[in-house]
Amino acid sequence: MDAHSCSLTLSAPSNLIGADQSEWDEAASRLDALLRAYRVKSYEHRASILLNVLNKAREIHYPGGPAPVELVVAIFLSTLGFQLAAALDEKDFARARLELWVAGAVSEIPQFFSAGVRRDSLIPAKRIAIGPQLELTAMVPKKIQLGTVTSIARSTFQELERRPVFRGFIFWLFLMLFLVAIFWITR
Amino acid sequence: MPACEPAEIFFFGVVFTLWAILVFSLADLLWQAGMQPLEWVQLLLFAILSVPIVLGAVMCAVGFWLEFSGGDPLRITALPTNNQTKIAEQHSLTAVIIPIFNEDTNAVFARVRAMFESVEEIGARGRFHFFILSDSNDENIWIAEETAWMELCREIKCFGEIFYRKRRLAINKKSGNVADFCRRWGRRYHYMITLDADSLMEGFALVQLVELMDKHPKVGIIQTATKLIRGESLFARTAQYVVEFYGRFFCAGLNFWQQGQGLYWGHNAIIRLAPFIENCDLPNLPGAVPFGGHILSHDFVEAALIQRAGYSVWLAYDIAGSYEEGPPTWIDYIKRDRRWCAGNLQHVWLLFSPQISLVNKLHLLLGVLSYVTSPLWATFILATVLQYFENLRGGPEWKKSFICELFRLKDPETLATAIFLFVVMLILLPRLLSWIQAGISVTRKNYGGYLSSLLSSMFELCLSTLAAPVHMLMNTKFVIYTALGQTVTWGTQNRESGEGTSWSEAWAFHSTHTLVGLILSATLLLEAPEILIWLTPLLAGLVFSAPLSVLSSKPWLGQMLKKIGLFLTPVEITKPRVVEKFELFLKLNTEQRQKVTQLNPVEEIIRVIIDPYINAVHIAFLRRRSKRPTRKHEYLVRLAERFLINGPASLTKRERMALLQDYESMDQLHKKVWQTPSTALHHSLAQSLQRYNLLTG
Incomplete structure (x- = not known):
């Protein structure tokens, strides 16, 4: 033992x-x-x-x-x-x-x-073969260029993530605008 | 890559012309009456929503035309071999990988055996290595998988040809599982055929894929068009009928315009490993989940990445013998849509990337649109109804529009009806073309005859019409939830219909739909009964969603319709050999498993400690460390003591997994459980030893 x-x-x-x-x-x-x-x-x-x-x-x-x-x-x-x-x-x-x-x-x-x-x-x-011989390779992600539009969107999202109060304000602003738009459209 | 521009120009020319006619007609109709704000909304939404409709109809029409003109010469199976290419004299070694996560072990190993024997039957044994790549985090399933692997290898003597691997840490879900395989063994193989847990492929289809890759060295991925099989419930049988009866035209049309810039659907496809390893490890998207982070729907992106490296991706829609199983119930289908919705919406990030080709961007956009169109449809219908009420209150006078004058239509209502009928015709085109094909071709026998296929299609049309509004509401909810940041769990898909959906589950799931349907019906009945008839299919689908869900999930109903010849598919009429074999092995595995469970009704974690052979199999997969850190050693010893004295239930799932993942602990627990007197053991273990004592052998 x-x-x-x-x-x-x-x-x-x-x-x-x-x-x-x-x-x-x-x-x-x-x-x-x-x-x-x-x-x-x-x-x-x-x-x-x-x-x-x-x-x-x-x-x-x-x-x-x-x-x-x-x-x-x-x-x-x-x-x-x-x-x-x-x-x-x-x-x-x-x-x-x-x-x-x-x-x-x-x-x-x-x-x-x-x-x-x-x-x-x-x-x-x-x-008995539990697994074939390991032959390790390096598989690493390559960066994708996301383009200007996406980069601006990304930085905006990152900014919003950093500022929860501002994020809440934007959310309620959009909601209000949406309701105003519906009100206006249905007149 | 062959020149494919003329095909693309022709195809998109037709799509654009039809789309422009539709949008112009509606704009002309609305414009002449003076555009109201709601009508602007209607026109804009119609312009967006008509794109997928026109695209689908044209794809189907092109597919129909190709089928009757002898097949597309620009398909991967018909492309001539590049003269510069020397076809490998010795066949390439291919890995067939099956990533699994808490799946039904009996079914997984029955499929592997069926495919392995199918390959053996055509003399191709030795050209394929099968890998079951497990990420299962249920300890009982994990042990069952190991045991099933060993039993399979023993039974058909295939050590060294079928392998099992379990990851300690399931990082990045399925794509991480595949990437882990690529890192460990990717260099050993030329190609990798990826399968889902419910995929099944004939040996000749596997060989055909490898030979195509050998012939075309600049092809990175070849995707097959899978057929759905083994549906029992009405829902599943309808789905497999739709895929067989209408799907082939779509696939032929899709291949016509995408050519070598195709899609990868994540399974039943062959991949050239070297460029895949080099280029297709997925980067994280910016931001947090659900929009950012790890890419959930990896397949579309991998296709785009391998094309970025100069390799083409083809849809081999005419390769037979590629199958999968669909969700058995409507609720399971919608749950799967929830995951796919989150995955597809993430692709928004990639739509503006300069490194992704236009065709790939179109694929990604169509994926996004397939979910985003639902809230847009809901808004469009709402705007239309509101505009109707607006007109009732004395809206602007309709005048004859340009198109009315041109075609001498007597009133704008005729033009409105014509637009409506044209859209309906586009939506129904795949069905119409399939009926025509069934009428003039011998293939109708494969669907039970012309009358049978006609009735099946009519029935399917009714069902899909009723289901459409529920999908619209659910997808709208999914899009809103995702936009608000709700994440989604990527769990195991239910693949067995069992008894179907219960009434309580259906009411819980569909109560909102029923309520919305009732409120809308009551409002329209009171306020505008004259348009209720137009919206009846939509409202009926909502009101009766729960009964529809229950009935469509019942296997008895599916089987009853099968007996009277409805929703028959070629695969149901003549069962493929690999499916027959799979069902036989599944029956054998299930019986064997039941026998073992009846003989020794113990949890797998107890079985792996008591049984000397299952313990040995489990240990064989664990890494033996020369020395463990003292603190970890002491922790594991304490866990082992608790296991023996207080029983497995005294340990948390995490603690049990810690023991199961440790070589020394499993080795010692096996010895100690047999060496310890019953009075010093927890009663569950003592009883289990006693049961083994009484019943084994």
């Missing part, structure tokens, strides 16, 4: 530190859920991984240590990460997970915990 994850660790309540059977049951249940999330559909595969990981966890668990859930999941993830890194030459676990999925090699997962991995089935996954 790196420094970031250490700072993020959430401790289990102290009454669970004793690691009774219910905690190991929860750990087993959680690992089973995680394996399902990894799309390991076979009961047999899940059961074999569960036993494998639970045995390792019991061996290294000590009173006052990490909760069984934390331990069991950490063992599973680290084993999977290690094996994937070896199989894919990919140290980044997230990237390795992605390639595992793309390769459709989820059925290989049980083998990561036993004899070994068939590397060849994972190799095509290395073709």
